[in-house]
Amino acid sequence: MSAWLKLVPAWGWSVVGGLVLAALIGLGQQIRINSLQGDLATERQARLEDAGKLGACRTTRTNLLGQVIEQNAALADLRASAMERAARAKDLQQQAEVEAQQADQQAQLVLQERSPAGADVCAAASAAFDAELKRERGL
Numbered sequence: 001m002s003a004w005l006k007l008v009p010a011w012g013w014s015v016v017g018g019l020v021l022a023a024l025i026g027l028g029q030q031i032r033i034n035s036l037q038g039d040l041a042t043e044r045q046a047r048l049e050d051a052g053k054l055g056a057c058r059t060t061r062t063n064l065l066g067q068v069i070e071q072n073a074a075l076a077d078l079r080a081s082a083m084e085r086a087a088r089a090k091d092l093q094q095q096a097e098v099e100a101q102q103a104d105q106q107a108q109l110v111l112q113e114r115s116p117a118g119a120d121v122c123a124a125a126s127a128a129f130d131a132e133l134k135r136e137r138g139l
Helices: 002-007 010-112 121-137
Strands: none
Touching: 010 121
């Protein structure tokens, strides 16, 4: 068999050895690539899931932002209506105070009226109240 080995020059064996070495390295790389394909597919799937979650989060954020804007508008409307009610209540209170003062003045006038001397007190009071009612009603 050594005669067969001598038929091939030394540089040929170097080439064959280099080719065998290159084939072994290529085979090792192919095995490595095949083993990493599963990891790559897993990572791609994880990134796709993350992208889906990110999209869902962005959609939720957009919805929540819209709801916050609506709530802020509703709060502004509530504040404006509260201010209007407070102003209206203040006006009504002032009007009620004026009416109360007028009623108090009228009551004071009724109380200041004197009944004629020797007259029946009940009849005089009844006549005073009747006169007051006529003045209030404009009769």
